[in-house]
Amino acid sequence: MTHPFRHAAIVGVFNTTQARALPGHDSLSIAIEGALGALADAGLETTDVDAVIGERSGELTYELRLGPCRRSINGLGIPAVLEAASLIATGQSQVVLVVGGSAGVYTERASTAPWTRPTNEFVVGYGMFTAVEFALMAKRHMLQFGTTPEQLATVAATIRNNGHANPEAVYFGRGPYEPEDILASRLISEPFHLLDCSTTSEGGCGLVLTTADRAADLPRAPAWILGGGSDAYGPAYQHAPIWDFMGQGGQDIPAGYVGRRAARAAFSTAGLRPDDVDVCEFYDPFSFEIIRQFEAFGFCPDGDGGPFVMDGSIGPGGKFPVTTDGGTMSFAHPGNSTQMLQRVIRGVQQVRGTSASAQVPAAEVAMCSNAGSGALFNDVLLVGSGRP
Amino acid sequence: MTVLRPQPPGTPAPVPSIFSAPYWEGCAQGELRFLRCAVCHLALADAPRICWRCHSRVLNWEVSEGRGRLYSWTIVWRPQTPEFEVPYAVAIVDLAEGCSIISAVIGCTPEDLVEGMELAVEFHPNSDHLSLPYFRPVGAA
Numbered sequence: 001m002t003h004p005f006r007h008a009a010i011v012g013v014f015n016t017t018q019a020r021a022l023p024g025h026d027s028l029s030i031a032i033e034g035a036l037g038a039l040a041d042a043g044l045e046t047t048d049v050d051a052v053i054g055e056r057s058g059e060l061t062y063e064l065r066l067g068p069c070r071r072s073i074n075g076l077g078i079p080a081v082l083e084a085a086s087l088i089a090t091g092q093s094q095v096v097l098v099v100g101g102s103a104g105v106y107t108e109r110a111s112t113a114p115w116t117r118p119t120n121e122f123v124v125g126y127g128m129f130t131a132v133e134f135a136l137m138a139k140r141h142m143l144q145f146g147t148t149p150e151q152l153a154t155v156a157a158t159i160r161n162n163g164h165a166n167p168e169a170v171y172f173g174r175g176p177y178e179p180e181d182i183l184a185s186r187l188i189s190e191p192f193h194l195l196d197c198s199t200t201s202e203g204g205c206g207l208v209l210t211t212a213d214r215a216a217d218l219p220r221a222p223a224w225i226l227g228g229g230s231d232a233y234g235p236a237y238q239h240a241p242i243w244d245f246m247g248q249g250g251q252d253i254p255a256g257y258v259g260r261r262a263a264r265a266a267f268s269t270a271g272l273r274p275d276d277v278d279v280c281e282f283y284d285p286f287s288f289e290i291i292r293q294f295e296a297f298g299f300c301p302d303g304d305g306g307p308f309v310m311d312g313s314i315g316p317g318g319k320f321p322v323t324t325d326g327g328t329m330s331f332a333h334p335g336n337s338t339q340m341l342q343r344v345i346r347g348v349q350q351v352r353g354t355s356a357s358a359q360v361p362a363a364e365v366a367m368c369s370n371a372g373s374g375a376l377f378n379d380v381l382l383v384g385s386g387r388p
Numbered sequence: 389m390t391v392l393r394p395q396p397p398g399t400p401a402p403v404p405s406i407f408s409a410p411y412w413e414g415c416a417q418g419e420l421r422f423l424r425c426a427v428c429h430l431a432l433a434d435a436p437r438i439c440w441r442c443h444s445r446v447l448n449w450e451v452s453e454g455r456g457r458l459y460s461w462t463i464v465w466r467p468q469t470p471e472f473e474v475p476y477a478v479a480i481v482d483l484a485e486g487c488s489i490i491s492a493v494i495g496c497t498p499e500d501l502v503e504g505m506e507l508a509v510e511f512h513p514n515s516d517h518l519s520l521p522y523f524r525p526v527g528a529a
Contacts, residue, residue, distance in 0.1 A: 117468055119400075119403075125401065125514050126490060126491065126492050127472040132468075140460045143460070186466075188466045189465070239434055240433075240490045241480075248440070
């Protein structure tokens with residue numbers, strides 16, 4: 001059978017400058033920079049674009065006079081890329097621009113970032129924010145399997161050291177870190193210390209897909225979508241994040257292992273197994289989520305994620321290097337969704353061999369992910385250097 | 389020694405829906421209410437519109453006995469907004485009736501919290517007209 005995404009090629013990726021704050025920008029202006037940068041990387045013009053996907057796709061379409069073109073307000077990273085690939089695969093679009101950007105949103109620093117605070121009536125009175133939601137999941141894993149703060153800290157130190165070495169990261173040069181440094185930082189929501197948590201920052205990014213035929217005439221070697229999947233159990237941050245929560249999806253997977261069904265689908269489409277993955281560009285909102293995703297995605301048995309991250313395999317030169325740009329902890333976390341698309345961008349850079357740091361030699365398959373257990377959704381994408 | 393306490397009035401307030409209003413009226417009267425499906429008798433948290441199991445729209449309010457067990461928790465040291473006093477212990481409580489809710493544990497120290505410990509509900513004002521359910525370990529003063 002022909003692979004469903006055989007004719008959809010990722011031909012351009014771009015990150016703008018990423019910083020704690022980008023004075024003079026708002027979310028739309030930095031998204032425009034992300035869009036134009038991605039088109040330039042692809043060797044394409046605004047006149048080539050016939051679809052835009054992103055939170056601000058309408059404004060972008062207007063500001064850049066892209067019309068008439070398709071717009072979609074899907075701002076969720078991997079699902080947006082899968083939508084773009086589907087548009088190409090079904091012949092509905094020829095050049096799709098996926099764009100993210102956020103600036104000037106988090107200004108009142110006495111509170112946690114606005115996108116982290118739920119407003120649902122059943123949770124709002126208890127002072128919850130994303131760290132709390134993910135901590136309630138992490139705590140269950142610790143109770144059930146004996147996962148330790150040191151294992152969490154090892155993940156955080158590994159990812160923050162990747163950011164320390166990445167000249168494009170917001171926290172470039174801020175390390176290096178040992179696990180003890182993570183454990184010595186102040187507590188936010190136990191078991192998470194400050195350095196177990198993602199940062200907040202500002203920036204934009206973009207990604208361009210086109211047909212394989214068109215890609216053949218473009219300067220960059222394309223990256224290919226080998227498989228993908230998307231799982232949710234409900235809206236994020238509105239209900240209790242219960243590890244054992246079950247839906248009726250029929251696969252006997254608790255909410256704690258959200259993403260498992262998506263990963264199985266992605267590997268099945270790709271004809272690959274976890275062992276075939278060269279680099280794990282996993283989403284890292286909190287250190288524990290890396291441990292959980294190695295289990296959810298089938299890299300190790302349930303409950304073994306803690307020991308799995310302790311043997312050196314997730315660091316540079318290991319079998320499964322993780323979140324190599326520094327991720328949301330150190331590279332960037334612009335607003336509520338831009339950072340999700342940045343996981344895909346990093347995966348593309350890895351399989352193209354164009355990473356600014358921590359390039360995995362001859363990486364052919366990257367597994368990217370978005371979100372996680374505390375958010376009740378988790379998406380995965382397998383990108384590769386070889387056409388499927 | 390840090391004893392966990394309810395938040396003072398003035399923290400962000402719940403906005404009831406037309407489906408959840410009886411829940412908040414119950415809290416104001418010192419009752420922890422939940423919905424039970426009239427057809428399959430499933431206990432349901434968070435004032436849903438429908439019984440997910442049998443799709444009955446006939447759901448009746450009942451009063452919980454107010455007992456539950458601690459399923460998961462986190463001690464929070466960075467307040468969501470400056471109105472919150474730290475530390476506070478956000479918790480998931482498994483109610484005896486079979487559904488689970490988000491709340492906070494009070495009346496003990498963070499170190500006292502143990503998986504499965506028995507908890508009892510009590511109510512503290514969040515504003516002039518709304519109260520929030522909190523849980524205290526059974527036997528704690």
